[in-house]
Every structure is written in structure tokens, then in C-alpha cells.
Amino acid sequence: MSQAQEILREVFGYAGFRGPQAAIVEHVSQGGDALVLMPTGGGKSLCYQVPAILRQRTGHGVTLVVSPLIALMHDQVGALHEAGVEAAFLNSSLSGEEAAAVERRLMRGEITLLYAAPERVTTPRFVAQLESLHERGKLALFAIDEAHCVSQWGHDFRPEYRALALLHERWPDVPRIALTATADALTREDIVERLQLQQARQFVSSFDRPNIAYTIVEKRDAFPQLLRFIEAEHAGEAGIVYCQSRKRVEEVAAALSKAGMRALPYHAGMDAAQRQENQDRFLREDGIVMAATIAFGMGIDKPDVRFVAHLDMPKNIEGYYQETGRAGRDGLPAAAWMAYGLQDVVNQRRMIDESPAAEEFKQVMRGKLDALLALAEATDCRRVRLLAYFGEASQPCGNCDNCLSPPEVWDGTEAARMLLSTIYRVQQASGISFGAGHIMDILRGKATEKVAQHGHDRLSTFGIGAAFSEAQLRGVLRQLIATGALAVDASAYNTLQLTEGSRAVLRGGVQVQLREAVSQGRTRTRTRRGGAEPAAVAAGLTAEGQARFANLKAWRAEVAREHNLPAYVIFHDATLAAIAALAPDSLEALQGVSGIGARKLEAYGEEVLRVVNA
Template sequence: MASPTDLRAASDALDVLGRVFGYDAFRGFQQDVIDHVVAGGDALVLMPTGGGKSLCYQIPALVRDGVAVVVSPLIALMQDQVDALTAVGVRAGFLNSTQTLDARRRVEAAFVAGELDLLYLAPEALGVRSTLALLDRGRISLFAIDEAHCVSQWGHDFRPDYLALSMLHERWPEVPRIALTATATSATRTEIATRLNLDGARHFVASFDRPNIQYRIVPKREPRKQLLTLLRDEHPGDAGIVYCLSRASVDKTAEFLTANGVAALPYHAGLDAGTRARNQQRFLREDGLVMVATIAFGMGIDKPDVRFVAHLDLPKSVEGYYQETGRAGRDGLPSTAWLAYGLQDVVQQRKMIETSDGDLAHRRNLAAHLDAMLALCETVRCRRVQLLEYFGETTTAACGNCDTCLTPPESWDGTVAAQKLLSAVFRLDRERNQRFGAGHCIDILLGKQNDKISQYGHDSLTVFGIGSELSEAEWRGVVRQLLAEGLLAVEGDYGTLALTEASADVLGRRRTVTLRREPEKPASSRSSKPRGSSTVVAELTPAAASLFERLRGWRASSAKEQGVPAYVIFHDATLRQIASDAPSTLADLSRVSGVGENKLAKYGEQILAVLATD
């Protein structure tokens, strides 16, 4: 039976949720986490992007006495995080290297005086004696460690400074800690708990499912043109992120999109810090921009209206893929995760692993991550089911909202095709002591006559011309899938093909090979949608859609005037509900989800005026 203190804390938390943030109920196990931390317990929280992780420490920060210290790896985004809290009436500040000395002193004084609710710090700041001395002078209500997967040395976002955060419990043993992340397998979760000295913490693990995101993986042909078609047909005017593996590809893709009428900006480590900061701020604060970036961009981005995330190169792991695609649709509205994937991706990733730094165990770990990503790409099952299984979440029901559900691929017996290809690789290696890449092997199977074939006399091989039943594109699919299954290997600087131990079972007819055949027409979630319409207004009546656009115009103007991202004022989902409900009084407006006391007082009359305008 709950104690009076527990009930009072729960009541306080619910009051803060409605009064400050404008929501009338918690989602999932948010309240369980909040009650646990408010009571002084440690917690490790795994919750998908857009699931409301921030509230799990922000509300305890407002209920418990003292100042919550939030450890965030994202110096460039701290200002926006503080702006978003300030907009709802929360006293928040940050300390980082971008501040002037006077600004830093003001924040420090506010912390010591107890005039802040939350203080944001970078992890490296906790390795500085002056920061520790400052924290000793104030009253700390809790420590929140955001993006906690950064502590994992096997992870895709490893940050060495996170390893030192185990000292928080040693120095302040009475202060509860909450570590949060959107991406972690059970092994990574164990590593987080161990490295952060959270072995006794209660674990809260939500479903990894993001039902509003449609996952689609397409064969790579002309990826930039394929991307342009996606944006023009399904996401005209939408904000989105395009991930590329190299800096050069980022620059070329941004230039290509811009030349074809899509507002796009580049982001990678080769740009100077000022350019990166300006491009990030523009993406956050302007509507409809596309950010083309390496994976250096995106962690901690709170922009809720990212309608698509596209990958033009294969991610190195399922964790990375999930983390990056999770930046789409934080507002819960329909969004797309689109990946163009081809043979060269597999060859390139295998080569990168073979030539990577580290010992054999490290390379094996990288290979295991890649194998899981390849399995997701090549599956004939529901992609969402396979993605969830990777994170230890079992479900048997197909989602109906991924490409393999919308346009099911066929599987076919590719044993003979595999034997022909492996025989070509075998004969080149064993009979001629030669190795070649996939393109040359395919040319041999197709019986092509060209200078290279003639030069090496490969038209005399017994396998020359035996593969005419498949097209070149189909043979490339065979190579890709054999590489994915470990029946072929890539070796050397030139990416030549070589047999593996498993190849012998196929050549010896002891193993059959089932391959995936791509559907002729790729899946599209919005093929019937009128060109140029927006996902956000698709289900609104014409009158409500008109109101929504007027509200967006008002929001854009207000955001520009205040110098904050538009979503800091209101999310699209809130504007949608306002447009749909068309409230005529402040009391009616206060019942809209996302309209708390502070925003009602600040923007209420302005919104009613917009709604009253013909």
C-alpha cells in the first residue's frame, strides 16, 4: 500500500505534468520511473526516441528539492534544450565552453542560490575540479545521464568522458541517478549499468517499436535520383535528414538536391565549426530543410517534425540504424525511414572491418554488428519484427507498415546460381591463381566479350557464359546476398572475391541457398497522396488544414522574433489539435495537449486572434 508521501509525490508529478507541460496523463511507464526517482531510487531507462524520456528526469527535477544536474554530450544543443524548458516556465541553465565569463558566473550564482531547476553540463566538465567544487556548493536533487549508450566502448557513439561518470555515486552517494538512452541491446544495457556504477539501479525497458515510422530498404541503383524521387513524390517541403558515409558524398548530395529545387544543407567534420553550427541552427529553426550529414549529426536533436530519415549508405550496425532512423517522427506522426542498399555497400563495409584498427576480437565484434544489419536488409520477413527481435523484443505479428509487409518480396532457390558464382571464383583462384571483383566475375558468367576478358583469356573458362538466365542486376543481388551470408568474402585493397569455409558446402551440394528477389515495384506508403500535400495536414478537413497553415505562419514569425526553434513554441501535433478543435476561449485552449500554464499565458490570446481571423 502506497504511503501518504508516495501518494503526495505522485499527485505532485501529475500536477507538474499538466500545469507545466500541458499533458493530462503519463505515457507507458513514465510515472513508474518518475515515482521511483522522486523517492530517491536510481534508474536505467530505455525508451525510444519520442517516447518522453526527458520528462522522466524533468518532472522529478521539479518535484524534488534542489537542482537537477543533467549530463549531456551535446554542447551545441544545450541552448535549445534550455530555451525549450524556459518556454514552459522551468528555470534552466547550462555551463559549457561557448559561454562568456559573465554568463557563466550568472549561471553558477543561480545554481548556488538554488534559483535553477535544471543545470546542463557536458561530461568532460565533470573532470574539472572547479566544476566539482561548484556542485559541492549547491544542493543537487538528482543526476540525469542522457544518451547513456555513449559509455559503451563497443557502441557507435562512444564518448570516453562518459567512463568517468561512475564517480557521481562515489562523490554524492545520496543523490539519485537516472541514465537514459533510446538504443541498447541487453548486453549494452549491462555494460551501461556496470560502467556507470548503476548495478543496483532499477531497469525500465519500453518497447522499441516506433509504429509511426515506415521502414523501407530498396536496391541501390542511382541513389541520389532515387532519393530525389522519394522527396518529390512523398515528402515535398518536409524536413528530413539524409545520412552518407563520406564527407565527399555529403557535399555532392547536398549540391545535387539544391540544384534540383530541394533546400538542403551539408554537415560533416570537414566543415569549420561556424558553418556546422549555422547549418544546424537553420535546420532546427526553419521549416522544410533537409540536412545531408555524416553520422556526426543528429544525436540529441529534439526537432519533432523530421518527416523522413534516408540513408544513402549502409549503416554499420542495427543500433546505429535504429538510433538514426529514430530521429524521424518524434511527434508521433507518420514518417519514413528509407535506405538504399547495394553490393558495393557490403564490399566497402567488409573491407573497412578487415583494415580497421584493433585486435581480432574487435574486428569480430564489428563483423557481428554488420552481419545483423545485413540480415535486416536481406530479410523476407517483416522488418519491424526482425528489428525488435534484435533488441530482445519478441513479436509474431507483422506490422503492415514496412516494405516487406506492403510489397512482400519473393524467395527463390538460388543454390544453382550460387554454385555457378562460387565456381567462377574458385576457377579464377585455383586454376589461374587470380582474383577479381564482383563485376568481372559477373561478366564471365554472362559471357561478355570485353578487353579485360580477352586480356586474361577468361572466355576459355568452363564457367564463361553459363549464367545468362539472370540479368547483371540479378547477379549483383546474388553476390550481395552470398557476401551477407558469409558464403563469399572480400579481400585485399581492391575488394576481390574469395571463397570461405562455408562455400564448400554449397559447391559440394550439401547446403541449399535461398535468396531474396526484390519486388518489381518498391513499396510506397503515400503513393495515392496528392502531390505536394503534407503528411501533417493529410487527415484534417480543408477548414482545419487552412487554420493549421495560419497557425504555422504565426509560429514561424514568433520563433524568428524570439530566436528559438519553432517547436519550442508548439509542436505540429499541438497545432494540429488546435486547428481541429478550433477553441474559442482560453479555457478551451488550455485543454489542448501541450498547452501548459506558461504557454497559455504567453500565447493564448495570440492563438485565439489567429483562429478568429478570416
């Protein structure tokens, strides 16, 4: 471990490991297999990068890192180069000549970490190269990043990950480390089985991200709600807005731009070059809001994303946790905001029911959707609910909307029975089914043209629910659909259908407890000083320190452009703030700053001192 500590200081510029990192590094460096669950921003990369460097220095050869995304490989390799580590990637962004050059370096033993996609790793050509390295004792470690992709129960299943069992079958003596930020117990079991990690030691960190404030609001008029949230709390800051459809992404990006924000779209249907340009701008520029589908985000290491918003409800808690976890990777205050409504529940339920998957799979997916809806409808601490889903006990956090503004609760059982009775009587009277809006109009006694046309104003349930607001009834419908007490027939204009589960509610055997509908969640309008607000990490600096910090950021931006890398790969904001506060006047003084390893000190030390003393 003394060697590992030295690598941590010398290469990465950190004084000590955090949390379980030391135990993981020791175990893997000694040749043990590991399954690592660590939240986004927890330092997963160091858990395999330090052992890779250590094992390479002790003659074990190259570490293969299986990574699913080209952008992630590019940034990880760029960051390792900045730290003085020999790293490379093999993916479709390379020309044939460039790929051949990387392969020659690999076979000569000149690479410490090689990043490759799972599709490439299992090709006959690549397997032959690995076999050649293994025969010479030059295969040090297999690191499988984003390991939840191997599980059909995970939120981002990729069939090509299944073939990675080959690594253990072919080379059982090479240690493996599988890493993910998101996996419930079922997904964990699947990862272990699919990757044959039964003998691996499991390291499960806390899933808590205490710097993220969770807020979930009922969707009324989603875009104005989003706009109020951003303008009140995160104006001028970097953020991600997740939308379900490509069309919605385009609309939201355009509307945010019209509102004066620097917003860009990202989805799989865009031209590949434009999509890449937008991602690069998000990573390299300050204060950009990215409107995106879930195609965007995995492997995004940008540390200063101050908020993640969902305009549409995700499929499950794993997806929600993974996506919200992209906020506040620097450990500073960040926000996760979501608007959800009845249509979200209908859409997600319909996608599950209409999928060609086996019934067992559909049942698991329905359970995951129900858990997410329970989180959205919860009246107690969001964080306690979220962590409990991953099997972790906790106390109320005091930093979510329910803790800060506890909602009122009401008993919706009577309203639920009225709704189901109305649906039953409508079907009996008309022989056809109707959608949610029409059913609520009947129950509330609204004499619309459609109600009169079908004679539904003569039903015994007409007007008996006049005391309930539309928002309350929509909340009841959400719960009934989510729990299976109501079904939505997508083939018949989203009409409502009674199910076997309806009986228990009608007979009074099921209680329906709901939160009072609140269209606008808590907002924390922040007082801003004149001019641009400094980065949160630098807020405690003196006026002179702020000036040094601003100059360092400007210098860093120039270097990042020259190297074609995101600015944080050169130095994190926290490192620049520490330099600005210290105002070092020598390389010796600069050497102790967290995040400055030997290579960066050599490459940038004199320039940093020049900027500080300018």
C-alpha cells in the first residue's frame, strides 16, 4: 500500500484515498477480483487506475478497461496523459492506421491502460492479441466499467456486455474489477452471475449524495415550471434537462435559448458531428444547459453540473439515480428536480405492457416503475426512500423538498372508489370506454357537450365527486394505474379499463393515501452580487483570491483548447481555488496542492506561478 499511496501522490496529486478506495486498491493490486458499487463522483476510476499503474510497474503488463462510450474513453485517456500515464483507446473514432499504431504499442508493452468497447474486446482479432499478451505474462487486470450494462434488470442493458464472461473463462488467473454507480440487489445478483464474479469481494459504498437536493413536483405546465426553477436557483449555471422524446428535446432547447439561456440539444437522431460538437461545448464551456434524451450522460465527468432536471419521469429508480448523479460531482451543492404527471405514468406503463418481453421481465419492470412512483408520491424524506431502495438505511436529510416543506396528506380512498365506480357505470351504460378527462368531468359534475351527448349526466355518479379538485383526482388516477387497479388501453385512445385489482379498491380493502397536489415546488431564489457570480468552489476567497481564480480559469481554458480537452481534465476548479487561496511563490509551495501530481507540476508549474503573480 505504500507504493499505491506513492502513486496516488506522485501521479494524481492526492494526499490520501477516500472511503473504501484504499481497501479496493489493496485487494485488486494483490490480484483479487472485486465488484465495486460507488456513487457518481466517488472516485471509481482511481480504484482501477492506481492498481493498473502499480501492477504495470511490478511487471504485470497492461490493464484492459472495458468502457461503453467513445467520449468517456477520450476524456479518461486525455486525463491520464495529463498525469503522465501511458494510456490509449481503441474505438471507431480512430483510422485504420491509428488503430494499428495503438496495437503495435500494446504488443510492445508500452501501454499501461488500454480502453476499448465491449464489442471490440470479444472479436477474434482482439482475443488473439490478449492471448499473446497473456502468454508473455503481460495481462495485468481487466476493469469492466458501467458493469450494470450486463444486467437485463439494469437501466441501461447492453447485450454485448454479456459476452465479457469470456475474459474469466479464457484467462481465469487475470484479476477483474467490475464497477458501477447504480445497481439494486437484483441487478447486483445478475452482474455477479453474468460476469462470473461469485468469488469476487464486493465493496458497496453508501449511495448517498448529500450535496444533491431532491425536489419532485406535480406536472402542470412543465416548461414554465422548469423555467422558474432554473431562473430562481441556477441562472447561468451548467445543467442537464432530460426529456423522453427527441422532439421534446428540440423544443425545450429552443425554448430555453429563447428565454436567454445558452442551451443545446442532444439526442440519437441528430447528425453525429453536430451531436459531438454539442457535447464538446457542454464539457468545455461554462454555463451551458443541455436538453437531452437519456442517450446523453453516461461517462460525463463534468464536475460543475449544478442541476439535473427531468421533464418526463424515467423508467425506474436506477435510471433516476444515475441521471441525477451527474449533478454536483465536485461535492458542492447541486439540485435534482423532476416534474411528473398522470401521462408519464400512463406512458411508462403502456411501454412495459406493449413490449415483446417475457411476462417475468414485465413484472419486474412494473415493480421498478411502482417504486419510482412511490418516491414521487412520497410525503416523507426523498433521500430515505431513495437509499432504502438500494438497501441502505438512513435518517431524514433536511435537504429535500419534503423535509424542507412537509406536504399535507389526504385520504384518497373514497375518491378512488368513486372513480372506479364511474368507469364501471360508463362502460355499462355506453358499452365503450373513455379517457381520464371525461371520467373526471362526470365525477365532478361538469356538463360538457361530450357528457350530454352520451347521457352521462344521468349516471348515479355524476357530480358526486364535485368536492375533489382535478389535481386531486389525477393523483388518485396515477396511483390506481401504477398499482394495476386501473389499466390504460393504448390501442383505444388511452381509455381507462377496470382490472382484477379494481375489486379490492371498490370493496374498501385498499387504502389510497396521497400528498396534497402542489404544482410549484420549493424554490430557493439566490441573491446574486453584481456581475458574474464566482464558482461556488471559490466563494470563500478574498477579492484578490477571486481575481487570481479568474485569471487561472482563463489560463486553463487556453490550455484546454490547445489540448482539445475539457478544462477540468487540466485542473479541477477545486485545485484552482486552492492555488488562488494559497498564492504560492515557488514550485515547492505549489507541490502540496491537491490535484497536482509530478507530471502536472513539471508541465504547468511555472505557468501557474506566472499567472498567480501577474
